[in-house]
Amino acid sequence: MKISKGFSLVELMVAVAVLAIGLTVIYESFFIIADVTSGLPYYIKTQALIDEVMWEEENNLRIAGYLFPSTESGKIDVGNKKIRYVKKIEVLSSSQGLYNIDTDLTWKAGTKFINNTNSTYLRR
Numbered sequence: 001m002k003i004s005k006g007f008s009l010v011e012l013m014v015a016v017a018v019l020a021i022g023l024t025v026i027y028e029s030f031f032i033i034a035d036v037t038s039g040l041p042y043y044i045k046t047q048a049l050i051d052e053v054m055w056e057e058e059n060n061l062r063i064a065g066y067l068f069p070s071t072e073s074g075k076i077d078v079g080n081k082k083i084r085y086v087k088k089i090e091v092l093s094s095s096q097g098l099y100n101i102d103t104d105l106t107w108k109a110g111t112k113f114i115n116n117t118n119s120t121y122l123r124r
Contacts, residue, residue, distance in 0.1 A: 070088070088101070
C-alpha cells in the first residue's frame, strides 16, 4: 500500500471554494462599512453647528427673557456639502418660560440622506 503525501484534488478544490467565500464576505463588508462611515465627518461638523444654534438661542433667552415661536429653514454650505436645516422654536409654557427648540440638518452622503436632529428644552 502506497502512503499518500499531500492533498487530493478534491480537498484542494474545497479549500479554494471556502477561501473564496470567506474573501467575498470580507470584501463586501468593507464596502458596507465604507458606505456607513462616509457621512461621519459631516455628522461631527453638523453637531457643532447644532450646538452653536442652541447656545445662541439660550443666550437670546437669557438677554431678552423670552423667545418667539418660529420656524426657520434654509441651506448652508459646510465644506463641499449643501446642508438643509430647519429650526423650530415652540413655547411650551409662557407662564413658566419653558421653550422647545428642534433643529434638523439633512445632507446627502453617497446614495443616502443623513439626518442630524436635536431637541432642546430651555427655561427662562
